[in-house]
Amino acid sequence: MPLLLAAFVIAKLIHEFGHGYAVKRFNGEVHVMGITFLVFTPIPYVDATAAWAFRERWKRIWVGASGMLIELVLAALATFVWAATGPGLLNAWCFNLMLVASVSTILFNINPLLKFDGYYILSDLTDTPNLQPRGMKQLGHWVERYAFGGRHSQSPATSRGDAVWLASFGLASWLFRLYITYVIIMFVADRYLGLGFIAAVLTVVGLFVIPLCKGVKYLFTEPRIERVRGRAYGVTAGVLALLIIVLGIIPAPRYFRAPGVLQAGGASYIVVRGTGQVDSLARVPPKVASGDVLLRLENPELPLLRRQLEAENERLAAIERLQLAEDARGREALRERQRANAIRIEELEAQEAGMEVRLPRSGSLAGWQPREHYRKWLNRGEIIGEVVPDGDWQFYAVVRQQDANLLFEEELRDVELRFRGNAGALVEPGQIRIVPGQQEYLPSPALGWAGGGPVRIREDSQDGVRAAEPFFLVIMEIEGTGSPLRHGRTGVSRFRVANEPYLQQGYRKLRQAVQKRFQL
Numbered sequence: 351m352p353l354l355l356a357a358f359v360i361a362k363l364i365h366e367f368g369h370g371y372a373v374k375r376f377n378g379e380v381h382v383m384g385i386t387f388l389v390f391t392p393i394p395y396v397d398a399t400a401a402w403a404f405r406e407r408w409k410r411i412w413v414g415a416s417g418m419l420i421e422l423v424l425a426a427l428a429t430f431v432w433a434a435t436g437p438g439l440l441n442a443w444c445f446n447l448m449l450v451a452s453v454s455t456i457l458f459n460i461n462p463l464l465k466f467d468g469y470y471i472l473s474d475l476t477d478t479p480n481l482q483p484r485g486m487k488q489l490g491h492w493v494e495r496y497a498f499g500g501r502h503s504q505s506p507a508t509s510r511g512d513a514v515w516l517a518s519f520g521l522a523s524w525l526f527r528l529y530i531t532y533v534i535i536m537f538v539a540d541r542y543l544g545l546g547f548i549a550a551v552l553t554v555v556g557l558f559v560i561p562l563c564k565g566v567k568y569l570f571t572e573p574r575i576e577r578v579r580g581r582a583y584g585v586t587a588g589v590l591a592l593l594i595i596v597l598g599i600i601p602a603p604r605y606f607r608a609p610g611v612l613q614a615g616g617a618s619y620i621v622v623r624g625t626g627q628v629d630s631l632a633r634v635p636p637k638v639a640s641g642d643v644l645l646r647l648e649n650p651e652l653p654l655l656r657r658q659l660e661a662e663n664e665r666l667a668a669i670e671r672l673q674l675a676e677d678a679r680g681r682e683a684l685r686e687r688q689r690a691n692a693i694r695i696e697e698l699e700a701q702e703a704g705m706e707v708r709l710p711r712s713g714s715l716a717g718w719q720p721r722e723h724y725r726k727w728l729n730r731g732e733i734i735g736e737v738v739p740d741g742d743w744q745f746y747a748v749v750r751q752q753d754a755n756l757l758f759e760e761e762l763r764d765v766e767l768r769f770r771g772n773a774g775a776l777v778e779p780g781q782i783r784i785v786p787g788q789q790e791y792l793p794s795p796a797l798g799w800a801g802g803g804p805v806r807i808r809e810d811s812q813d814g815v816r817a818a819e820p821f822f823l824v825i826m827e828i829e830g831t832g833s834p835l836r837h838g839r840t841g842v843s844r845f846r847v848a849n850e851p852y853l854q855q856g857y858r859k860l861r862q863a864v865q866k867r868f869q870l
Contacts (some may be wrong), residue, residue, distance in 0.1 A: 353439075353443045353446050353474040354446045355391070355683065356446075357444075357451075358454075359392060359394070359800075361424060361454075362393050362394050363452040364424055365394075365418070365419055365420065365455075365459075366383065366394045366396040366400075366417065367420070367422070368416040368417040368418075368420035369396050369413060369414075369417045370383065370398065370413055371415040371416070371417055372398075373398050373400050376404060376412075378401055378403070379396065379400050379402035379412075380397060381397060382396070382397035383397065384393070385395045385857070386448065390640050394548045400415040401414075407474050407475075407477070409641045411475065412469070414470045414471040414474070415465060415467065418426060418455050418459050418467060420451070421455045421459075421636045422451065422452060422455065423810070424451045425447070425450075425451035425452040428451065429444075429446075429448050429579075430481060430811060431444045433802055437848060439630050442621070446581040446656070446702070448737070452710070453672070455660045456770070461525040461526075463523045463527070464527070464530065465482065469482070473680045473697065476515075478515075480713065481519060482517050482519070482520065483507040484507075485517060485523065486520045487506050487516075487520075488507055488513055488516040489503060489520050490807040491501075491503050492513075492517065494574070494575065494626050494785060497582075498575055498578050499581050500573045500574050500575045500578055500640050501652060503574060522576065523747075528557060531553050532561055535550050539867075540867070544568070564614075566839040569582055569583065574835035579644075580744070591654060597853045598851050598852075598853040599851060600851060601849030601850055601851060602850065602851060602852050603846065604756075604846070604847050604849055605844050605847070606749075606753040606840070606844075606845055606856060608747040608748035608749045608750070608843050609841070609843075610748055610767075610843055611745070611746055611749055611793055611794040611796055611838065611840050612743055612744070612769070612835065612839045612840075612841060613838065614731075614742075614744075614836070614837045615739075615744055616739045617713075617736050617737065617739070618711050618737050619710075620709065620710065620734050620735040620737060621710075621731060621732070621734075622704070622729065622730060622731065622732045622733075623700070623703075623704025624647050624649065624652075624703075624704035624730060625649060625652075625699040625701060625728065625730045626648050626649030627647060627726070627727050627728075627729075628723050628724060628725055628731060629645075629647065630646045631644075631645045631720050631723070631724060632644055634715055634718070634720075637712070638709050638710070638712060638715060639712045640709060640710065640712045641708050642709045643708055644707045644708065644709055644718075645706075645707050647705040647728060650699055652702050652705075653697055653702065656698040659691045659694055659695050660695060663691050663695075665689050666684050666691075669684060670684045670685070670849055674718075689775065701730065702858075711739060713737045714739070714740070715838070716735060716736045716837040716838060719735075723763060723793065734835055736795065736837060736838075741829075742827060742829060743829070744827060744828065745779060745792040745841070746823060746824075747823070747824040747825075747826065748789075748793075748797060748803045748805055748817075748821050748822075748823065749824055750794065750819075751819060751821065751822075752862045753845075753865065754822055756847050757784065757822060757824070757845070760847035760848050762846070762847060763843055763847060763848070764845075764846040765779055765782060765843060765844070766778060766844045767779060767826070767828070767843050767844075768841055768842055768844075769839050769841035770840055771835075777828060778837055779827060779828050779843075780826070780827045780828065781826070782823045782824060782825075783821070783824070783827075784824050784825075785825065787821065788821065788822060789817075789820065789821055789823045790817055790820055790821075791816055792805060792817055793814045793823070794815070794838065795814040795815050796840050797840060798814045798815060800814035801814055805821070806819070826843070
């Protein structure tokens, strides 16, 4: 964390210097530079407002983008240092600097929905100063003009297209500001619960209570709607009643989703019985039969070792005959050694017989990549694929703990499956079986983070199948054939339960998030 903090402060310091020098380059003046605090983090800042006086639009855009450009250069230099050094303090610091100067710049500074560099660049590109306030004003104009019927309201837009653009930006910026505020509150509450609670209260007051008070004052005292105040009261009451009915009274569809993996019943692994280099690969048809040769291995050491052991056994037999003619002592030790060599010879013969890798059963191949195995050295016991029979399929769904009450207490009305890469094909399962006990091991590594899946796994899980949190397993039987059905394919199952109003659903999810995150 100290390395990350140092990288962040240095990157943002260079970022602000980029703004300052860009202003100076175009004969502007920079009088103020200092440090502010954002989420308890010191962040440098520079007063580059002199750029607003530049007549040329491209100069203002260049000043706004200069900080991000110089940060990307810094990230590139840190990348080369990180790649050229070994593990250590410098390597770790350059890695943090590389991420901070690139990822945070792209996600935050260039994002026009926040009042950072991207916002001012967009304002200059569209020739729309005060973009966010004008967007909110345009939304208020539409409400006053078309909902309340006020004829004295004036739009900040110059055309219909400009009005749509301003209103869309105003709504998007308000929603994103609400989201980023929620993220910051959770970040603060993870470390200081009391401060997080205070921040939450202030957020509710700032984003909801104060605007609501302003709205009430507007309804009762605004002179522009004096003649249509009765209509404004009626429209406002009607909208509030409609929202209460739609969100709080009318039952709405309720779903929960669970990732999973598709597996074929009776699938068999293709296991290499010998050790050697792949000499030849057979052409595999779409449907294979049990006993077909998949590939052949080559290992010239095996027959040499076998002949060496056979020659040693012949020598031991000759020694035994000589001892019988002279003295019988040591005969039992010679025979034990002969038996050990015979066992070793049988193992070598079995490996020689296993130089031809044959299919264990009939069906279709899954996970077989011929190009990856050409001239490759394979060890005994290595798995190189699976044979999937033509039969039933099973989908193993991983249900999170927060959805367990819906799984066990509610009646499942409908279940749908969709698979990644073929989301347009809907699959409806047949029989559904719920495993009642909590599970810790995933049915496939493809569902864990290490395999690119959505389920977080434990850091000490070597095979990537032990989940960080217990889950519940749902097994669904699937019949039929088709393009979505592939062995080992991951997908998402959607369970529909009894309907419930949206407000109750949202309150339950919020409560679960708080209880899970803060253990309340």
